[in-house]
Amino acid sequence: MNHIVSLKWLLARLYESDLVIVDCRFQMGKGQENAGREAYEASHIPGAVYLDLEKDLSAPVDADGHGGRHPLPDAAQLTGTFSRVGIGNTSRVVAYDDQGGAMASRLWWLLKYLGHDQVFVLDQGFAAWRDAGFPVNAEQQVRIPAPFLAEVRHSMLAEVDDVRELLGTDQATLIDSREPARYRGEVEPLDKAAGHIPGAINRFWKDALDERGGWRDENAQAARFAGLAQDAPLIVYCGSGVTATPNVLALQEAGYTNVRLYAGSWSDWISYEENPIAVGDEENPKDE
Missing domain, CATH: 3.40.250.10 (Rhodanese-like domain)
Known part of the structure; x- marks a missing residue:
């Protein structure tokens, strides 16, 4: 991996x-x-x-x-x-x-x-x-600051306007990383509205892990996203942009090369009253 x-x-x-x-x-x-x-x-x-x-x-x-x-x-x-x-x-x-x-x-x-x-x-x-018996302690070491020069990769990020422009088109696939009941709009424990962004498919982020809590290998990750071409434009989101990131990582492990994070995610989407909301299941992704 x-x-x-x-x-x-x-x-x-x-x-x-x-x-x-x-x-x-x-x-x-x-x-x-x-x-x-x-x-x-x-x-x-x-x-x-x-x-x-x-x-x-x-x-x-x-x-x-x-x-x-x-x-x-x-x-x-x-x-x-x-x-x-x-x-x-x-x-x-x-x-x-x-x-x-x-x-x-x-x-x-x-x-x-x-x-x-x-x-x-x-x-x-x-x-x-x-x-596993590996070493742990409670000591907090003083770290010497290190020079960090950032080169921001804007291509990794999707904004709300990008998502709006893609609605109803086949230019990108939206992947909702939340648990299925939240995606379907049956429950919503954290945000003010339930449901998902119209057109999104659901791939729960915890399915990236196996029964022991370890990360599945690249073949198993690829199987989770079967039907999506590896160069297909993908935008991943969750509730607030945190639990979407394991899916971004899993997609990269599986060889997907055009993956963006909608960092604001569902909690940002519903902050705009004009943005549409869908409930229930969406169709399966198109075959390659």
Whole structure:
């Protein structure tokens, strides 16, 4: 796998000088905002730094709701954050969480978006590392800031206007990464309206993982998206732009080359009253 590293791979390189390990644990939900940091402070992979989904990897929510529940940070601000924790242009970065790779994939995508390719997600996450008997501690090392020069890859991002223009056309396929009941509009625990963007197909992001919580290989990922040509334009979204990123990673593992993230996702889409909403199942994707 190109973007996933194993527990043993990281163990063998744990103290290499160019490696930056980032703990991305974060619990969604009211009252859980500090749970990830508290877990990090209690125990983490040696040398790991902590980056918080909402404080470090997202911008503040806009008062009018536009941009979604986890808006993208300003590129300059994000570059400063990475530099502060020791991530430079020559760093190798390994991100982990305990949420199936969702938060780690958010960091993976953000670094890719800023032009940094040497970034990976740790297979299975922290609990598997700890349960394997690999080293953990509670020490918080002081990191020396590293120079980080961003080269923003705008082609990785889709905005609300891009999605609007594609509605009713065959110019791109929208992939909704949320659980099926949310996609169909049967339940909506987080956002003000239920349903999905018209024309979107549903590929639940957790299906990228196997029964042990590890990432499926490239062949299994490709099977999840069967029927879509590998060079087909794809736009992936979820509720707020976080759990879509594991699907972006899975698509890249499977060889798809034209994948964009709608970062604002469903929470941004429904912030515009004029945007249409669909419920129920959509047709299967076209055959190649």
